[in-house]
Amino acid sequence: MAYDLGRxxxxxxxxxxxxxxxxxxxxxxxxxxxxxxxALMSGEEPIKAMAVQRDRGNGLGxxxxxxxxxxxxxxxxxxxxxxxxxxxxxxxxxVLGAHFLIEVAEPMPTRTVKGIKDAPLLWxxxxxxxxxxxxxxxxxxxxFVVNVVMLINSRVDGAFVASSGKNMGAFKGVGYxxxxxxxxxxxxxxxxxxxxxxxxxxxxxxxWGGAHPFTLLDWSIVHNGEIxxxxxxxxxxxxxxxxCSLGTDTEVxxxxxxxxxxxxxxxxxxxxxxLASPLWDEIDRMGADDAAxxxxxxxxxxxxxxxxxxxxxxxxxxxMVALNDRIKLRPLVAARSGSKLMVASEESAIRTVLASPDExxxxxxxxxxxxRVEGMDLPFHSQLHVTPAEISCAVTAxxxxxxxxxxx
Amino acid sequence: xxxxFVQPEFRVxxxxxxxxxxxxxxxxxxxxxxxxxxxxxxxxxKCRACHRCVTYCPAHCITIEKNTLAFRDNDNWSADAxxxxxxxxxxxxxxxxxxxxxxxxxxxxxxxxxDACQVTNPSIDPxxxxxxxxxxxxxxxxxxxxxxxxxxxxRLAEDAGLARNIKLDVxxxxxxxxxxxxxxNVHRSMAMAATRLGITMNTGEGGMHEDLxxxxxxxxxxxxxxxxxxxxxxxxxxxxxxxxxxxGAKPGIGGHLPGEKIDRDVSATRMVxxxxxxxxxxxxHDIYSIExxxxxxxxxxxxxxxxxxxVKIAAVHxxxxxxxxxxxxxxxxxxxxxxxxxxxxxxQVVRDHIGIPVEIAIAVVDQRLRDEGIRNQASIIAAGSIRxxxxxxKAIALGADVVAIGTxxxxxLGCHLCQSCHTGKCSWGITTQKPELTxxxxxxxxxxxxTNLVHAWSHELQEILGALGVNAVESLRGSxxxxxxxxxxxxxxxxxxxxxxxx
Numbered sequence: 001m002a003y004d005l006g007r008x009x010x011x012x013x014x015x016x017x018x019x020x021x022x023x024x025x026x027x028x029x030x031x032x033x034x035x036x037x038x039a040l041m042s043g044e045e046p047i048k049a050m051a052v053q054r055d056r057g058n059g060l061g062x063x064x065x066x067x068x069x070x071x072x073x074x075x076x077x078x079x080x081x082x083x084x085x086x087x088x089x090x091x092x093x094x095v096l097g098a099h100f101l102i103e104v105a106e107p108m109p110t111r112t113v114k115g116i117k118d119a120p121l122l123w124x125x126x127x128x129x130x131x132x133x134x135x136x137x138x139x140x141x142x143x144f145v146v147n148v149v150m151l152i153n154s155r156v157d158g159a160f161v162a163s164s165g166k167n168m169g170a171f172k173g174v175g176y177x178x179x180x181x182x183x184x185x186x187x188x189x190x191x192x193x194x195x196x197x198x199x200x201x202x203x204x205x206x207x208w209g210g211a212h213p214f215t216l217l218d219w220s221i222v223h224n225g226e227i228x229x230x231x232x233x234x235x236x237x238x239x240x241x242x243x244c245s246l247g248t249d250t251e252v253x254x255x256x257x258x259x260x261x262x263x264x265x266x267x268x269x270x271x272x273x274x275l276a277s278p279l280w281d282e283i284d285r286m287g288a289d290d291a292a293x294x295x296x297x298x299x300x301x302x303x304x305x306x307x308x309x310x311x312x313x314x315x316x317x318x319x320m321v322a323l324n325d326r327i328k329l330r331p332l333v334a335a336r337s338g339s340k341l342m343v344a345s346e347e348s349a350i351r352t353v354l355a356s357p358d359e360x361x362x363x364x365x366x367x368x369x370x371x372r373v374e375g376m377d378l379p380f381h382s383q384l385h386v387t388p389a390e391i392s393c394a395v396t397a398x399x400x401x402x403x404x405x406x407x408x
Numbered sequence: 409x410x411x412x413f414v415q416p417e418f419r420v421x422x423x424x425x426x427x428x429x430x431x432x433x434x435x436x437x438x439x440x441x442x443x444x445x446x447x448x449x450x451x452x453x454k455c456r457a458c459h460r461c462v463t464y465c466p467a468h469c470i471t472i473e474k475n476t477l478a479f480r481d482n483d484n485w486s487a488d489a490x491x492x493x494x495x496x497x498x499x500x501x502x503x504x505x506x507x508x509x510x511x512x513x514x515x516x517x518x519x520x521x522x523d524a525c526q527v528t529n530p531s532i533d534p535x536x537x538x539x540x541x542x543x544x545x546x547x548x549x550x551x552x553x554x555x556x557x558x559x560x561x562x563r564l565a566e567d568a569g570l571a572r573n574i575k576l577d578v579x580x581x582x583x584x585x586x587x588x589x590x591x592x593n594v595h596r597s598m599a600m601a602a603t604r605l606g607i608t609m610n611t612g613e614g615g616m617h618e619d620l621x622x623x624x625x626x627x628x629x630x631x632x633x634x635x636x637x638x639x640x641x642x643x644x645x646x647x648x649x650x651x652x653x654x655x656g657a658k659p660g661i662g663g664h665l666p667g668e669k670i671d672r673d674v675s676a677t678r679m680v681x682x683x684x685x686x687x688x689x690x691x692x693h694d695i696y697s698i699e700x701x702x703x704x705x706x707x708x709x710x711x712x713x714x715x716x717x718x719v720k721i722a723a724v725h726x727x728x729x730x731x732x733x734x735x736x737x738x739x740x741x742x743x744x745x746x747x748x749x750x751x752x753x754x755x756q757v758v759r760d761h762i763g764i765p766v767e768i769a770i771a772v773v774d775q776r777l778r779d780e781g782i783r784n785q786a787s788i789i790a791a792g793s794i795r796x797x798x799x800x801x802k803a804i805a806l807g808a809d810v811v812a813i814g815t816x817x818x819x820x821l822g823c824h825l826c827q828s829c830h831t832g833k834c835s836w837g838i839t840t841q842k843p844e845l846t847x848x849x850x851x852x853x854x855x856x857x858x859t860n861l862v863h864a865w866s867h868e869l870q871e872i873l874g875a876l877g878v879n880a881v882e883s884l885r886g887s888x889x890x891x892x893x894x895x896x897x898x899x900x901x902x903x904x905x906x907x908x909x910x911x
Contacts, residue, residue, distance in 0.1 A: 226529035228877035231889025239778045264551040267562055277880070280542050289563050296552050296568035299544045300784070302882030308529050309877075327537060327879060329530055 028212070028224035029056025029198040029345040032313035032320045033353065034371035037339035040068055043186030046194040049342075049349040050177035053198055056224075056345060059115070061199030061211035062180040063172025065163065065220035066191035067317050074167045076103055076126040077145055082208055083121035084158030092152050092159035099148050100127035113183040116175045120160075120208055124169070142217055149216060160209040165218035168317060172197075172211040180211075192373055195315040197222035214250055218317040221257075223250040224330050224345060225310025236303035253312055256304055268321055269368060274301040276326040276366030313343060318376035321368050328365035335360040341371040413494040418457045419473045420450035426469035433461035433470060438835035438845055439828075456826035460835035492756075503756040506829035506839070508657055508748045508793055508815055511760050516767035516896065517799045520906065523890040525877035532879050534870040540880040541866055543809055545608075545648075546573035546716040546740040548784045572716055572740065574628075574648055576810060577606030578866045579881055580800060582858075583791050583814030584630050584650065584720070586614025588665045588674045588686070589752030589829065590839055591846035594821060597854025599623035604855065605862050608647060610812070613663065613688055615677040616642055628718070631708060633662060634688035636678040640711065648716040648740070649708045651701070653692070656749030656792040659722030659763045663688035664753065669832055669841050702737035709738070716740035723747060723769035723792060724762075728776035735777060735786040743812065744769045746792025750815040752839055753830035766792035767806060771904045774807025774886055797868035806904065807886040820861045821854050 031049040035041060046064050070078055079096065083089040096102060108122035134144045149161045163170035168191075171184040177198045197212035213220035227233060227249040234252060240263070242255045253275070260271040274297055283294045298305075309329030314321045322343040324332045334343045335350045335357035342357075344350050350357065363369050422433075424447060434442040439456055443449040455472065462470045479487055492503060525531040532539070547569055555565040582598045589612065596619060598609035603623045610628040611620075615637015620627060629646035631638060643649065654660065665678075665686040675682035695701050701719065708717050719734045720743035721727070731742050746766025751759065770790050777783040790808035793815065794800050800811045819825070822836035829839035837848030873879065876890055884890065892909040893901050901908055 228525060228529050229883035229887060231887035232883060232885060235778060235886055235888075239781050239783060266552065266554065270552075270554060270562060279538050280540055281538065289557070290561075292570075293552075293554065293562065293564050296549070296564060296570055298882075299570055299573065300548045300550075300552050300568055302880070303886065305880060305883055307878040307880060307883035327532070329532075 028200055028222075029053035029349075030196065030212075030222045030224050030311060030313055031342070031344040031349050032193070032195040032222070032315060032322055032371075033340060033342040034193040034320050034373060035340050036319070036371055036373055038068070038192050038373050038375065039339065040190035040192055041194065041340075043069075043181065043189040043191065043194070045353050046196040047178050047181035047186055048352045049344055050181065050196045050198055052348045052352050053344070053346050054176055054178065056200060057176060057198030058200045059176050060174060060201050061172070062175055062177030062197065063170060063211040063213055063222075064177070064181060064184075064186060064194060064196045065168060065170045065213045065215055065222075065315055066186070066189055067168045067193040067218075067315065069169055069189040069191040070126070070167050073103070073126045076128055077164060077166055078169055079125045079127065079164050080108065080162040080169050080171070081123045081125065082160040082162055083123065086121070088156060088158030089121055089123065091156045095148065095152055095156060096125060096127065099133060099144070100125075100129050102127045109185050109188065110183050111185055113175075113179050115179045116173065116183045119173060119183070145217060162209065163215040163220070165215065165317065168215075168218055168220075170213055170215045170220060172213065173208040174211065193315055193317075193320055193371070195220055195222050195313050195320065197224075212250065213315070214254060219254075220315040221250055221254055221312065222315075223253060223310065223312045225249055225306075225312065225325070226308055227252060227306050227310060228308030229305060230308075232303050233306065249306075249310065253306065253310070256306070257314065260301075260304070268370065270297065272321065272323050272368040273297055273366070274304050275306045276323055277302075277305050278366060279326070311345065319371040319373050321370050322363070323368045324363055324365055326366045328362075332363055332369075333360070334363050334369045341369070343369055410498075412498060414491050414498075415477055416452035416455065416475050418452060418455045419475050420452055420455050420461075421471045421473060422448060422450065423467075423469040423471075426467045428467045430466060432464055432466065436460045436464045436835060438833040438840065438842075439831075456828045456835075458824045458826040458828070458835050460822075460824075504753055504830050505756040505759060505827050506751055506753050507825055507827045508750045509760050509763075510827070513747075513765070516765055516900070516904070517795075517802050519894055519896045520767075520802050520891050520904075521894060521909065522798075522801060522805070522872060522876065523892070524875040529877045531877050532874040534867075534874040537874070538879055539870040539873055541578045541869060543576045543579040543787075543881060544570060544573040545576055545787045545789070545810055546570075547786060548573070550784060572714060574608060574716060575606070576608065578862060578869070579804060579808075579810045580794075580862050580865055581607045581789070581810055581812050582609040582817050583749075583812040584610035584612035584628070584652070585752070585814055585817075586612030586630075586636075586665075587617055587677055588614040588669055588841070590818075591837060591841060591849065592617055592619065592673060593846050593849040593851050593854065594818075594838055595620060596851035597821060597849065597858055598817065599627060600851060600855035601858035601862070602626040604859050607862065610650065611637065613637070613652060614665075614674070615679060616645060617673065617677045621645060630720075631704075632688050633690070633692045634686060636680060636686060636688070639679070643708070643712040643715075646712065646715065648718060649712060650718045650720055650743065651692075651704060651708070651739075652720045653695070653701075654720070654722035654724075654745070655751060656722045656745030656747050656763055656766070657751035658754040658758045659724050659747075660690060661754060661758050662690040666832070671841055674841060698733040698737055701734065705738045718743055718787075718789070720745060720789075722749075722762075723764045723766055725764060727764070727769045728772040731773040732776050732780055732782070735782050739786055741787040741789055741809075742773065743789040743791065744773060744808075746790070748793030749791055750793075750818070751829075766790050766803070768900075768903060770803055770806040770808050771888075771906075775905060778886075797865040797872070800865060801869055801872045801884065802891065804881065804885050805887055805891050806906075807888070809885060816861065817858060820857045821849060 104126040212222045260266045310325045311330040311332040331345045333347045336359045337354040337357040434444045439454045441454045549568040553565040554562040557563040599620045602609040603626045613632035624645040628648045630650045632652040667683045667685045680686045718741035719739040723746045747763030787809040789810045790803040791812035794811045834840040837845040888905045891906045
């Protein structure tokens, strides 16, 4: 690496860390929409969808992620940054400049919104990584970017990478989601896929970076749930070298997706069957091949089952996956209108955006709703390279991912 | 004969005004407590307080009381300690006893409490929702490998090894107790109940009697140091094989079935001569280290067509490292037997002073296997005084896959824990081979009682899972976050991986 890491050794960031020795409890509201034709939708749509779900949050966290929003820079990595102060900005920019050719550096466009206060400095950067550094490090471009994200989040005090993908971005903070959306002027953006989140933490650090979505590279996760099996999920992940230090269910879900999709190379459909397993009675009624597969998945991945109420939307460049727990203890409604597929915690959110959908249904417990943008790849098998796990790594300010790589 | 210093432990009192003089007590007592001379005359010194006579007395006129002889107070020399010295100075022998360690060591299970859901996550009502207890016992693959099935779906690319797992409908199985130490009717009861419940029984080191063959899919056969009752046919019939290294009640000690207990049937099943003592040495004479164990594990796998092979050990100080070695030696499960586990006969000094609690053993073994990334390679069976569904739930939360019940099984069949199994005179017909006593257990009746017990505990486990807000037992297994300690010291909490209540 061109950048001298030594100067930050032993440095403990004081700002922008979710301090959580204990598990954080809370409920939430969420939405996801994807136009499978690749046509773009205004950011006003996800705001509307979240605004009618206002009561699902308590004003302590809201956020969105949009895909396809930067068509003028489709191949550039776009970093959305949060800075506690100018010193943090200077230091982070030094790191960024050492690793990337910065094409554009600009403040995030925002407006004053009643209810949004104490915002950090918000900047965004469109950048290309220095190819020779990637070659020297003998890593993929994705790993290179992840390393920079980790570096900043763990070593640069007061700086936090809110998103780091291509042609996508996360917009999140402390406030109600519609306030956050308007604050970030989301109506000026257009994307083919949007996810949104409204947070109701019962024990909150009130931290802008702690709002959903959690993102890294192209991945974003929004999550409404309370995993009653958190204890064993975390211990299971520890066996594979993951360190669950945030104490949030989202972190556990992200690591599990990483383990199943990237490291164990399960197709996303089956990964969903692991996280929200069919009942034994259902498995016993399946055909022989399916039953053998599901029995094996349950027996081998029993400790990975997310037991307890949850609804989760995993967004990526190319679509989204929405999933409910195995007996549907949290709400999730889905609808299709033409090429648009939408999910939300409440039907009202869907009706606000898709007034009279062709089809509106309540997905069954444990049955994933998968949207695929035409012409874009779904992250299957080894195509997955960088994964949601690192999202949490990036936030935890620990070098968990480095340990993971060794373990692989 | 010299007068013994040891006074009777119990007083048998008969209310002669109520007594029918029917003599049933005389007939029921296996210990020979009663003479009959117009009315029953009890000899207190023979009474074991097993309550057989009390239970079957039609007039309810018998009571058994403690012989509350006063000794001068001495907190150091308890009455038991004094009696032991007197007994040994009379006989010069090792004091024999049976069943589990009765000493007042701290009960860790009783200092652990379970969690429940309130508001942020919902509890689940087991009367309305599915509540799954099914468990697979055995080695699991590291991951599941799949391939496209050509029809848009996926199928297993390679066998995940579940064929070599034992499916258990509930995570409670019957602990090993040999035919010889217990009667054939006890074995028949367990075999029938295990089949009905979708669980397993275990032969102990006594072989599988031919009457049990119809239930063989639910029978684990033990391979112990005496190698009794083993043949290619029996290996073929067994659902799984279990190498017994040790037993919680007597770690490091072998077994001794006296010749008088070895009648024709026991002889045929154990494959030892009738009337001769059957001695199981303390160690296996072909296992003097872990690599020897590996050879036996694989010899048994080869001989049985790769059935699951488990290893049973007593919980001792270094149990975590031992367990790790056993898993790496190829065992499909580890059976951890805590120091409160029962026995048909053991030296009292060993039973009461050797070994560690199973709670500790589960916690350290589960954690060690996780630290080494091999927890999936073997299941953990925990035993050694699982007294209730609560104990079972706590054992599972600490990290056990399955619990095994021995003492509770015998209690269900009438055992009153009189700790006299080694005498072979069990009035309840459990730990005896005397035909007039063994016929007291009708296998159909026994099977029903055992089925009831496991059903009851299963329902209670479902209630516990529901309160915890999970609907499958695998979400409780190893989930120590759902346990809290009350009144355990910090060090013990750390060993258990459990937080104190309030944190």
